[in-house]
Amino acid sequence: MPTLLTLLLLLTLVGCREPAPPTPTPAPDAPRLRLAVDPDPAAVGDAALLITLTTFDGQPIDGAQITVRGDMNHAGMQPVLSGGAESENGVYRVPFRWTMGGDWIVTITAVLPDGRQIVKTVDLAVRS
Numbered sequence: 709m710p711t712l713l714t715l716l717l718l719l720t721l722v723g724c725r726e727p728a729p730p731t732p733t734p735a736p737d738a739p740r741l742r743l744a745v746d747p748d749p750a751a752v753g754d755a756a757l758l759i760t761l762t763t764f765d766g767q768p769i770d771g772a773q774i775t776v777r778g779d780m781n782h783a784g785m786q787p788v789l790s791g792g793a794e795s796e797n798g799v800y801r802v803p804f805r806w807t808m809g810g811d812w813i814v815t816i817t818a819v820l821p822d823g824r825q826i827v828k829t830v831d832l833a834v835r836s
């Protein structure tokens with residue numbers, strides 16, 4: 709869990725955006741979503757987002773519908789949209805393209821086979 713200080717720093721860094729509403733505490737049995745990037749660290753150009761979906765106790769979840777939106781933390785850029793990847797063992801490899809170096813905000817939405825929806829936002833620095 710990010711500390712309050714980290715959250716305050718993030719809010720300062722993304723100062724031109726609306727302050728995020730407080731994140732509701734997820735239920736203990738809520739599914740888990742993790743993001744990794746390839747290449748890591750992220751750099752401008754073609755890339756992949758590796759999104760891992762599991763149940764709260766670590767069982768992989770396949771068959772979810774994934775959509776991804778990447779925004780930079782400054783105005784005037786087109787968002788980068790992707791999604792729709794097949795999964796293997798709960799890992800979805802979503803093709804992506806970092807169109808500029810700097811600070812990005814990646815919003816991942818997963819609709820699980822049972823209809824539940826998970827939304828996760830990740831802040832990420834991309835090298836020029």
Ligand SMILES: [Cu+2]
Nearest residue numbers: 780785808810
């Ligand atoms: Cu930009």
